[in-house]
Structures are given as structure tokens and as C-alpha cells.
Amino acid sequence: MVSGDVSVGGRRVFTMLSASASGKASSQASPPNSLSPSRAADFMQCPLLYRFRVIDKIPEKPTPAATRGTVVHAVLERLFDAPAAERNVRRARSMVVREWERLLARRPELAELFTGDGEDGRGEGAADGAELARWLARAEELVERWFSLEDPTRLEPAERELFVEARLESGLRLRGIIDRVDVAPTGEVRIVDYKTGKAPRPEYAADALFQMKFYALVLWRLRGTIPRRLQLVYLGSGDVLTYDPDEGDLLGVERKLLALWDAIRRATETGDWRPRTGPLCDWCAHRALCPEFGGTPPPYPLMIQPRLPVEASDDVPGGEGVTP
Numbered sequence: 001m002v003s004g005d006v007s008v009g010g011r012r013v014f015t016m017l018s019a020s021a022s023g024k025a026s027s028q029a030s031p032p033n034s035l036s037p038s039r040a041a042d043f044m045q046c047p048l049l050y051r052f053r054v055i056d057k058i059p060e061k062p063t064p065a066a067t068r069g070t071v072v073h074a075v076l077e078r079l080f081d082a083p084a085a086e087r088n089v090r091r092a093r094s095m096v097v098r099e100w101e102r103l104l105a106r107r108p109e110l111a112e113l114f115t116g117d118g119e120d121g122r123g124e125g126a127a128d129g130a131e132l133a134r135w136l137a138r139a140e141e142l143v144e145r146w147f148s149l150e151d152p153t154r155l156e157p158a159e160r161e162l163f164v165e166a167r168l169e170s171g172l173r174l175r176g177i178i179d180r181v182d183v184a185p186t187g188e189v190r191i192v193d194y195k196t197g198k199a200p201r202p203e204y205a206a207d208a209l210f211q212m213k214f215y216a217l218v219l220w221r222l223r224g225t226i227p228r229r230l231q232l233v234y235l236g237s238g239d240v241l242t243y244d245p246d247e248g249d250l251l252g253v254e255r256k257l258l259a260l261w262d263a264i265r266r267a268t269e270t271g272d273w274r275p276r277t278g279p280l281c282d283w284c285a286h287r288a289l290c291p292e293f294g295g296t297p298p299p300y301p302l303m304i305q306p307r308l309p310v311e312a313s314d315d316v317p318g319g320e321g322v323t324p
């Protein structure tokens with residue numbers, strides 16, 4: 001048994017990590033101490049999914065789509081190392097294989113994606129060159145499509161893959177990685193994020209912009225200036241979604257995040273992480289452990305705290321109803 005105390009939401013929480021809890025997950029379990037856009041989205045989608053990822057830290061198998069996203073992002077980042085006049089389609093496409101090999105050298109387990117029994121369950125573990133070739137070709141298509149949406153010969157990013165972290169007055173730490181930050185000669189800032197999927201339908205655009213407003217809030221708190229424009233570049237469908245935030249937008253996001261963090265803190269202390277089913281359950285890596293689908297989660301690896309008196313909140317009634 002390992003014990004200690006950790007700060008959660010600005011408060012000290014005593015924890016015990018039980019050696020009897022199952023496997024890898026429990027040996028690494030710890031309370032959350034910061035919030036990123038992805039994990040905030042996880043909690044809003046399903047609190048139990050958040051628990052599996054953040055508290056239990058249950059490993060997830062890499063997927064071909066996510067791995068392709070990593071490779072494409074690396075190409076779009078590194079292309080700017082070349083002089084402006086040399087940032088062309090041919091160079092960018094040729095970088096795909098190089099970035100894949102670079103990633104594979106760091107994470108050799110990714111080779112299993114293309115053994116014939118990785119992506120679709122076929123074969124007996126032999127390397128599937130055709131499958132890998134198709135996957136690389138798709139990555140090259142996505143990279144090429146970017147040139148129809150932006151012109152890298154006319155861009156000089158101020159930052160690429162920028163890690164940002166800010167602590168709000170409440171003590172909540174917000175963090176994330178911004179794909180690209182452009183700064184105009186006038187000083188106006190544009191935050192850019194690349195997506196390898198398709199643009200969402202208009203009714204889901206607010207969800208997509210939540211991540212960008214999160215980054216805008218962090219940059220505002222760090223630098224004192226509200227970014228002028230947020231820009232999502234969808235390589236899958238060839239769309240660009242932009243939004244110009246104002247102070248009211250970002251203050252609203254800050255309030256939402258504080259309410260969200262309060263709900264996460266309460267769930268951490270009480271161990272009450274409720275599953276919330278939805279269309280994305282079909283892609284959930286932890287479905288086999290989910291009670292909604294007949295599974296049993298591993299024992300909760302943190303010490304349960306007595307339930308605190310809960311203040312009424314319009315935003316987060318019992319941790320539910322938090323939407324971007």
C-alpha cells in the first residue's frame with residue numbers, strides 16, 4: 001500500500017494506492033491535478049471514461065487513425081523548417097514516410113498496427129505491406145489537401161506545437177498543446193489547430209470550438225491579450241472553421257471549466273464516476289469494463305472521501321449537464 005496527499009482543486013486529498021487493485025492501472029493511479037481540452041471533453045462525454053483514462057490510467061491500444069494524425073501533425077509542423085519557397089506538396093508528401101519511420105523508432109509497438117491482425121483482425125501477424133501502403137497514401141492525401149486550405153509559403157508561424165499552461169486564480173491548472181500560433185505584424189494572434197477528420201455538422205460546431213476557446217483562455221491568462229482568431233483546419237473534408245472570440249466568450253469558458261473541475265473533484269473524492277452512454281460508446285476503448293455493457297470496472301484505486309455538502313449549481317447538477 002502506498003499513501004500520500006495530493007492537491008485536488010486547491011485542496012489536499014489523502015490517497016492510498018492499493019496493491020491489490022488490478023494490474024497496471026492501479027499501480028499508476030493518482031488524482032488529477034490539471035485539465036486539458038481532451039480530458040475536459042472526456043468528462044463531458046462520460047465521467048467513467050474520464051476515470052479510466054485519468055485516474056486508473058488504463059492503457060489504450062493505438063489506432064491507425066490516431067497514429068496517422070500524429071504523423072500528419074509532425075509533417076505540418078516540420079515543413080516550416082524549410083525555407084518558405086520550398087514548402088511545396090512534393091516535399092510535404094515525401095515527409096510522410098520519414099515521419100512515420102521516426103515515430104516507429106520511438107514507438108516500435110506501432111508496427112503491430114500493420115501486421116494483418118492489427119487493424120482488422122486478419123492474418124497471423126505477418127507484416128502487411130499493402131495495408132501500410134494504403135495507410136501512408138491516405139496520410140499523404142491529407143497532407144496534400146492542406147495546401148488547398150492554407151499556403152505555407154506565406155506563413156511564418158510564431159510557435160509550433162506550443163505547450164501552454166496557466167493557473168487560474170482558483171488554483172486550477174489548464175494545459176495543452178497548440179498546433180500553431182501565428183502573430184500578425186499588428187500583433188494580432190491566431191490560434192490554429194489541424195484535424196485529420198471531417199468538419200462537424202453546424203449543430204456540433206460549438207463542441208469543436210470549445211477546445212480552441214480553452215486555448216484562447218490559457219493564452220489570454222498567460223499573455224494578457226485575447227487571441228484575435230481561432231482557426232480549425234479540417235484536412236478530412238477540406239474545411240476551415242474560424243471564430244473570433246471576445247472577453248465574454250472566454251469568461252464563459254472559464255466559468256464552465258471551474259464548474260467542470262468542481263464536478264471532477266467531487267467524483268475523485270467520492271469515487272462516483274457514472275457512465276454516460278452515447279454514440280461514441282461504439283469507439284470506447286474501455287467498453288469491456290463498462291457496467292452499461294455488462295463489464296465491471298477495476299476497484300477504485302483512490303481512497304473514498306465522505307461526500308461533502310454540495311452547493312447548488314446551475315451549471316453542474318451532480319456533475320451532469322456540463323456541455324461545452
Ligand code: SF4
Binds near residue numbers: 276291
Ligand atoms: S462505453 Fe460509453 S458509457 Fe461506458 S465508459 Fe465508454 S463512453 Fe462511458
